[in-house]
Amino acid sequence: MSFPNPPKFLAKILRSLCREPFYEELQGDLEERFYRDCKDNGPSKARRKYNLEIIKLLRPSVIKSPQNPLPMNQLGIFKNYFTVSLRNLKRQKLFSTINIVGLAISMAVGLITISFITEMENYDTFHNKANRIYRVTTTRTNHLDQSNEYASTSLLAGQKLADEYSSAEEVIQIYKGMWGDLERDEKLYRFTGHYVSSNYFNVFSFPLISGNPETVLTEPNSIVLTEKLALKIFQSVDVLGNTIKFKKGTYTITGILEDFPKNSHIQVDALASISTLKKDEEYSHNWEWATMWSSYVYLLLPEDGNPEMIKKHLADISKQENEKASTFSMHLHLEPMKDVFPGDGKYNEIGPTMTRSYIQQIIILTLIVLFSACFNYANLSIARSLKRAKEIGIRKVIGARRGQVFNQFIIEAILVALFSLVIAVGLFMIIRPYFIDLTYSTRQTTTLELTPELVLYFIAFATIVGILAGLIPSSLMSGFKPITILKGMSIKGDRGISLRKVMVAVQFILSIGLATLVYLTEKQYRYALNYDLGFNTENILNVEVQGNDPEILKTAFSQVPEIISISQSAFIPSIGNTNSDHARLLDDADSFPTYTNYVDVNYLKNLGHEVIAGSNFTDGASSDQIIVNESFLRKFGIQSPDEAIGKRVRYYQNNRTVIGVVKDFNYGTIYNRIEPFAFQFNEDRFDNLNFKIQSKDMVSTLEKLDKIWSEIDPNHELEASFYNQQIQDYYQHLEAKTKMYGLLAFIAISISLLGMFGMVVYTTEVKMKELTIRKVLGAELVNLIVIISKNFSWLFLIATCIALPTSYYLYKNLTEGIVHQMEFNVFELILGALPIFIIGCVIVLSQTIKAARMNPAKTLRDE
Amino acid sequence: MKGTYLGEFQEIVLLTIIVLNENAYGVSIQDEIEERTKRSVSRGALHTALTRLEEKGFIQSEYGGATSERGGRRKRFYQVTSLGRDALNEAKSVRDELWNLIPQGQ
Numbered sequence: 006m007s008f009p010n011p012p013k014f015l016a017k018i019l020r021s022l023c024r025e026p027f028y029e030e031l032q033g034d035l036e037e038r039f040y041r042d043c044k045d046n047g048p049s050k051a052r053r054k055y056n057l058e059i060i061k062l063l064r065p066s067v068i069k070s071p072q073n074p075l076p077m078n079q080l081g082i083f084k085n086y087f088t089v090s091l092r093n094l095k096r097q098k099l100f101s102t103i104n105i106v107g108l109a110i111s112m113a114v115g116l117i118t119i120s121f122i123t124e125m126e127n128y129d130t131f132h133n134k135a136n137r138i139y140r141v142t143t144t145r146t147n148h149l150d151q152s153n154e155y156a157s158t159s160l161l162a163g164q165k166l167a168d169e170y171s172s173a174e175e176v177i178q179i180y181k182g183m184w185g186d187l188e189r190d191e192k193l194y195r196f197t198g199h200y201v202s203s204n205y206f207n208v209f210s211f212p213l214i215s216g217n218p219e220t221v222l223t224e225p226n227s228i229v230l231t232e233k234l235a236l237k238i239f240q241s242v243d244v245l246g247n248t249i250k251f252k253k254g255t256y257t258i259t260g261i262l263e264d265f266p267k268n269s270h271i272q273v274d275a276l277a278s279i280s281t282l283k284k285d286e287e288y289s290h291n292w293e294w295a296t297m298w299s300s301y302v303y304l305l306l307p308e309d310g311n312p313e314m315i316k317k318h319l320a321d322i323s324k325q326e327n328e329k330a331s332t333f334s335m336h337l338h339l340e341p342m343k344d345v346f347p348g349d350g351k352y353n354e355i356g357p358t359m360t361r362s363y364i365q366q367i368i369i370l371t372l373i374v375l376f377s378a379c380f381n382y383a384n385l386s387i388a389r390s391l392k393r394a395k396e397i398g399i400r401k402v403i404g405a406r407r408g409q410v411f412n413q414f415i416i417e418a419i420l421v422a423l424f425s426l427v428i429a430v431g432l433f434m435i436i437r438p439y440f441i442d443l444t445y446s447t448r449q450t451t452t453l454e455l456t457p458e459l460v461l462y463f464i465a466f467a468t469i470v471g472i473l474a475g476l477i478p479s480s481l482m483s484g485f486k487p488i489t490i491l492k493g494m495s496i497k498g499d500r501g502i503s504l505r506k507v508m509v510a511v512q513f514i515l516s517i518g519l520a521t522l523v524y525l526t527e528k529q530y531r532y533a534l535n536y537d538l539g540f541n542t543e544n545i546l547n548v549e550v551q552g553n554d555p556e557i558l559k560t561a562f563s564q565v566p567e568i569i570s571i572s573q574s575a576f577i578p579s580i581g582n583t584n585s586d587h588a589r590l591l592d593d594a595d596s597f598p599t600y601t602n603y604v605d606v607n608y609l610k611n612l613g614h615e616v617i618a619g620s621n622f623t624d625g626a627s628s629d630q631i632i633v634n635e636s637f638l639r640k641f642g643i644q645s646p647d648e649a650i651g652k653r654v655r656y657y658q659n660n661r662t663v664i665g666v667v668k669d670f671n672y673g674t675i676y677n678r679i680e681p682f683a684f685q686f687n688e689d690r691f692d693n694l695n696f697k698i699q700s701k702d703m704v705s706t707l708e709k710l711d712k713i714w715s716e717i718d719p720n721h722e723l724e725a726s727f728y729n730q731q732i733q734d735y736y737q738h739l740e741a742k743t744k745m746y747g748l749l750a751f752i753a754i755s756i757s758l759l760g761m762f763g764m765v766v767y768t769t770e771v772k773m774k775e776l777t778i779r780k781v782l783g784a785e786l787v788n789l790i791v792i793i794s795k796n797f798s799w800l801f802l803i804a805t806c807i808a809l810p811t812s813y814y815l816y817k818n819l820t821e822g823i824v825h826q827m828e829f830n831v832f833e834l835i836l837g838a839l840p841i842f843i844i845g846c847v848i849v850l851s852q853t854i855k856a857a858r859m860n861p862a863k864t865l866r867d868e
Numbered sequence: 869m870k871g872t873y874l875g876e877f878q879e880i881v882l883l884t885i886i887v888l889n890e891n892a893y894g895v896s897i898q899d900e901i902e903e904r905t906k907r908s909v910s911r912g913a914l915h916t917a918l919t920r921l922e923e924k925g926f927i928q929s930e931y932g933g934a935t936s937e938r939g940g941r942r943k944r945f946y947q948v949t950s951l952g953r954d955a956l957n958e959a960k961s962v963r964d965e966l967w968n969l970i971p972q973g974q
Contacts (some may be wrong), residue, residue, distance in 0.1 A: 027915070033934075034894035034911060040937045061912035066919050379941030 009136075011039045014110075015059040031062060044068040049131055056458075081408070083416070091418040093393070094424075100389055103763070104382055107756050108425035110380035111544045112470060113432035114752065116312065117440050118371040119462050120433075120453045125359055127269045128346040128450075132210045134305060137174075139312065141166075141302040141319065142351060148332045148587060148599045156301070156345075157181075157353040161294050162337055163302035165322050167195040175305040177202040178279055180291060181355060182299045182437065186720065187275070188250040189238050193720050196234055198275035200282055208305045209271070215245055216260020227278040228256035231264050231793040234274040254281065267452060270346040272356045297335065301355050312339055339676070346450075357449030370749045370807040373515050377753050379474040381760040386478035387505060388767030390485075395484060398490035410483035418475025419468055426467040443618035444741045475558050477504065506800060509764055512757035513804030514811075517838045521812040524837040526746055529820065530739040532675075532827035534732065537578050539670025541613030542728035546696040547577050548710075549724040553717060555691045561713050572611035573691040574602035577728070578672035578737045590641055591653040591660060598639050599633075599656065599681040600672055603690040609667065611697055618646030619665030626686045632655065632665040637681035656683065674735060674824040690780045695728075754841060761797070762848050766795060769856040776856050777864040789857050794849045799841060809834050874926075874959050880905065882926060884955055885946050893932065893943040905960045918946065926952030 018034070021524070023031060035058055042051035053348060094101040129135060143158040160178045167176040183198035206218035214232060221229050228249065235242050236260075238249070242261045249256050256277060265272050282288040290296055306312060319337035327334045347359040397410055430826050438665060481504075550558065555573050562568060576582055587598035606622045608614075609632070633649065643649045646666040654661050661683075669679050700706040707725070714723040726734075733740075769776070776789055820826065874882070884900045885892040894911065899911050921927045930951055931942045948956075 029931075029941045030894060030912065030944040033914065033938035033943065034898075036941070037895050037935075037938045038898070038911075058911050061910040064916065066916050067912065226876050309876065 009043070009052075011036055011055050012052050015056050016716070018633075019059050019062060022063060024069050027067060031067070031366070033064075035059065037815045045134065047131075053458075058460075059204060065076050086413045086416050089106070089396070089413075090420050092691050093417070094421070097317050097389060097392070100385055103759050104385055104421055105428065107378050107381050107631065107759050108422060108470065109428035110752050111374045111756060112422070112425055112429035112467065113436055114371050114374050114749065115466060115470070116429055116433040116463055117436055117453070118367055119466055120455070121367065121440075121451065122364060122461055123459060124268070124453060124670060125347050125364060129270055131266055131268065132208075132342070134208065134210070135342055137306040137308070137310075138208055139304050139306060139315070140340045140342065140345055142338045142340050143297055144332050144336045144338065146298065149585070154351045155297065155353045156355060157297050157299060157352040158302050158337060159294050159297040159326075159335065160292050160300045160302065161326065162319065162322055163304075163580060164292060166302070166304065166315070166318060167242045169732055170315075170318045170319055172307075172310065173304040174307040175204050175207045177205050177208055177303050179301040179303065179355070180279060180282060180299060180593070181301065183251070183275070183277060187238065187526065189235075189247075194234070194238050196274040198228075198273050198277055198766065199271075200277050200279040202279050208303060211265065211269075212263045214242055214261040214263055219259075219261035222276065222278040223280070224257075224259070225278055225284055226254055226256045226281040227259040227281075229260040229262050229276045230258060231262045231274050233264050235261050243432065251277075256281075270354075270356055270358070273475060290675075294330060294335070295333070298353060298645055312341075353473065357446060359446050359450050363444075363446070370745070373519070374749055374753050374756070375470065377512050377515055377756045377760075378494070379470065380512055381756050381763070382421070382474035384505055384508055384760045384767075385479040385763035386414070386418075386475075388763045388770070388863075390478065390482050391767075391770060392488045393482065394485060397485050398487040401485075401487040402491070405482045411479045414479035415475045416484055418479070419471030422467045422471030422474065426463060426507075429467075430463070442740065443745060449557075461778045477508075489567060505764065506796070509757075509760060509797075510800050510804050512753075512760050513841070514752040514808045516750065517805055517808035517841060518758045518812040518815075519746060519753050520841060521809060521834050521837045522816060523743065523750045524834070525742045525812075525816045526739065528829065529737060529823070529827055530743050533736045534729075536671070536675060536825060539614075539668060540847075542732065545697050545728040546710075546725050547728055547731065548694040548696065548714075550692050550694065551718065551721050551724060552729050557696060558694060558714075558717060562694070562696065562710065563640055565706070565709055565713070567698055567706045567709075569697045569699050570607060570611050571697075572607035572695045573607055574695060575607040575690040577601055577693055577731060579672055579674065581730045583673055583677070586657050588637075588656040588681065591655055592679060593641070595641075596655075597681055599637065599683050601657070601683050601685055602672065603685050603687040605686070605688070605691065608695070609684070611695055612821070614666040614670065616665050617668055619650040619663070621665060622686045624686075627686045628685065629659055629661045630664045630686055632667055632684040633663055634667050634679075634682040635669045637665065637683060640681045654683075657685070661685075671825070673689060676822050678824045713714065758841070758844055758848070761845055762852075763849055765793070765797070765852045768796070769852050773856060773859075773864050777859065777861045780857060781861050781865075786854065786857050790850065790853045793853045793856075797845060797849055801845060805835075805838050805842075809838065874955050875917075877913070877919055877955065878917050878926075879959055881914065882921065882948055885927060886953075886956075890945070892946045893926050897946070921952070924951075924955075925949060925967055926955055 016035075018031065020028065035055060036057070039055045041053050044056055046054075132138060140156070141158045141162055143155045144152055145155055160180065163176050163178040166173055178201070180200040183200055185195065186193040187196050188194075194269045201222060203220070203223040205222055206213070208820060213229070216229060221227060228251075230238070231243075232242055235244055238244075239247065244258050245260070247258050249258065262276065282291060291300065304315070306315070316339050319339060323335055323337045347364055348354065348362040350358070350362065400410060400413075416470060441447050441451050441453060482506075529688045548558075548562075559571055559573070563571060576584060584601050585598050585600045585601070587596040589601035597710070606624055606626065609621050616632070619632070622632070631654065635646070637643075638646065638649055643652065649663050649666050652663045663683075667684070671677070671679055673679075673683055696710075698706065710725065711723050772792070776792070779789065779792075809831075880901060881897065884897050884904070889894055890899060894914065898909050898911060898914055901914075902905075918927070918929075922929065926949060927946050929944050929946045932945045934940050934942045
């Protein structure tokens with residue numbers, strides 16, 4: 006058995022810090038212990054222990070004393086740096102507050118990102134054989150010639166791989182279709198489960214509390230419950246041998262599983278043996294090539310195995326099977342476990358997911374905010390440097406070298422960053438719940454718990470931020486010439502100005518760009534919500550039938566006076582789900598994909614569809630009647646709506662007759678073009694009721710509905726949502742984006758305005774004498790304002806010119822998939838940048854006026 | 869050289885080295901102490917104790933063979949010097965004396 010190597014990061018620190026004579030012994034001892042712990046307690050525990058040991062080793066007797074060419078006591082000078090830094094922070098309260106708060110806000114964002122990444126990268130690492138576990142995924146090309154990537158695959162692939170090839174050590178099949186209610190003593194317990202192969206635990210290291218991992222899933226009708234579910238049902242985990250009912254089957258409990266670790270991408274309440282399904286005729290289609298929607302295949306690579314070999318075998322299998330299939334083709338791929346979570350956004354994931362691209366987006370946005378804050382610190386520090394110039398001069402005259410002055414300011418920056426860290430952690434706690442709430446997948450997968458490991462990362466992060474922020478001002482300030490300073494001449498900071506101009510410009514570009522992005526995303530979101538679908542969704546309440554008889558429900562609910570009308574449908578359109586098949590006119594050879602929904606006679610009227618030719622379905626309509634939309638006519642070359650009536654169409658394996666035409670409406674989302682569509686009439690397919698409600702008191706109406714529901718079906722909750730709410734839920738990802746961009750834009754803009762403030766203060770300070778002399782000579786306030794604001798206006802203009810087209814282009818790229826785009830003109834974009842400009846003006850004005858009001862005698866007294 | 873005072877932990881380390889005889893190196897000492905005293909000992913704490921003991925001249929050390937599970941690094945074996953044994957005896961006799969001084973019947 007081979008074990009993972011010990012973690013490298015801290016070991017490297019030990020290597021560089023440890024005194025040479027001790028290193029070999031200590032590192033050897035640690036490694037020996039690590040391998041033994043691996044064997045005894047598993048790799049993750051061993052790793053933690055190893056890291057802890059290293060941290061405990063970092064003590065004076067082990068660490069090298071700093072190499073120092075001057076045999077001087079460095080501690081004293083560091084103490085001095087520390088004191089001076091503190092004094093300076095105290096003396097310039099305004100600047101210090103701006104600096105610390107600015108850094109703290111951006112660092113809080115950084116902390117969120119660090120803990121988020123750490124948590125995501127930690128997924129699925131607890132399996133002992135994690136690096137040998139692979140998953141078979143599928144590229145399926147359907148009858149419309151569209152290809153999609155699926156995390157699921159056909160169980161047949163797993164079966165064949167196990168039976169006919171020997172390249173994989175273990176192959177496990179998983180069928181996801183086990184969810185609903187478990188029954189015990191006539192009580193129902195909602196759960197989700199997987200049917201899995203008997204060698205499940207040879208691959209995954211989920212620990213069992215009781216039961217033998219080798220055999221628990223061998224017999225048909227065996228079930229293994231998690232501790233949580235067992236406690237819920239039996240109030241005990243000592244329940245081996247008990248039976249429990251699910252659907253038609255009775256299952257024997259053969260084992261109890263510890264609850265799935267939070268960082269597992271597989272999350273269920275129970276595992277049942279897949280042999281249960283194998284003996285059941287009803288499920289035999291599960292092992293057909295075409296069935297791939299809820300089944301998964303995982304495999305274990307032999308220790309000396311070659312994934313290429315398995316890939317080749319998978320290619321063989323798909324080649325054999327595709328030859329038999331006519332309407333679709335599937336290609337199998339091999340995906341290592343580490344790429345499963347976070348993944349690349351495949352369809353049909355086995356559980357909650359997180360995409361890599363989302364994580365990358367977060368990282369980029371965080372970096373933007375962080376850089377902005379670092380620039381800001383640099384700017385303000387340089388602005389303050391005038392006040393520190395004398396100190397630097399004297400230090401240098403006394404004998405400080407450039408490097409020492411540099412160190413001093415770096416240390417000061419780190420100190421500020423560490424102060425900020427304290428506030429940032431507070432902010433982190435405040436932002437955390439909002440961040441987790443941002444999207445569905447973060448709610449499902451993210452906790453952002455603080456761990457000791459994380460605290461270490463945080464401190465390291467603060468130090469790095471401090472160094473980054475301090476880099477520019479330190480190198481600038483340590484370059485001051487003592488003679489110039491001490492002669493009493495003011496520093497023009499020639500080198501600084503151009504650099505700082507660039508920094509301010511970059512900040513402006515970032516904040517204007519973000520502001521524009523927020524504006525556009527927000528607008529797109531509003532547009533999506535208010536987009537005219539072509540039918541009425543106002544006051545429509547959709548209720549899931551949940552397996553009950555829709556007629557009974559309909560009769561019961563029609564008693565409620567607030568319900569004006571009731572209709573039934575198979576799907577709820579416009580919230581992301583679509584169904585389609587190829588349709589073909591009987592007297593024509595061309596066929597086109599045509600979308601569908603099954604509805605009853607009331608549906609079209611209830612949802613306000615406009616019938617422009619022919620008629621609606623009538624009572625006793627037959628299931629071969631269809632009502633098509635205008636796009637259908639266009640696609641099939643039918644000239645007028647009336648001409649369409651009576652056309653015979655081959656659709657869903659039957660000949661059907663067009664009896665009506667409705668106006669085009671959007672059954673998809675803003676991401677779909679409107680394609681041919683046909684309503685069908687089929688009473689067996691009604692999974693939803695659509696109530697049109699008119700009520701002054703919605704709450705009590707809903708309570709009434711709830712009561713009626715619970716009389717008919719006491720076992721399930723009423724699942725009812727307003728149509729508009731469902732649409733809003735579908736576009737929740739846009740809302741999340743708006744929120745995220747909004748928050749980050751707000752932060753970036755605040756920070757850059759702070760930076761601008763700093764720069765204005767600096768400029769007025771430098772130009773104070775000039776301004777005063779001008780004033781004495783009779784300049785008006787306006788002239789002074791022009792002098793100060795000239796530079797900023799230019800910067801702002803340039804920044805706007807770069808930021809607007811860039812963000813527009815970026816936005817276009819990001820929303821490429823949206824077919825129904827909102828319209829907007831370029832002037833609107835400028836509106837987004839306007840508030841920043843106005844606040845900038847206010848800052849410039851206030852500072853200039855302050856400078857202009859100063860008594861000239863005060864400033865010129867020195868001369 | 870600091871005095872010959874022997875701390876409680878240092879005493880345990882010294883005794884453990886004697887007990888382990890030929891096989892006293894970092895990991896084995898750490899394990900033995902953890903097993904005997906039922907408390908966890910960090911390698912860092914052990915290192916400090918060993919360094920102090922060596923400074924006082926109570927132990928001496930030499931490098932031994934390398935094994936693969938140590939990444940090819942050599943072990944460092946410790947031995948108690950006669951000075952170390954004297955110090956242990958001294959500590960023990962101080963304690964014995966004190967034990968003997970406890971009034972009977974308590």
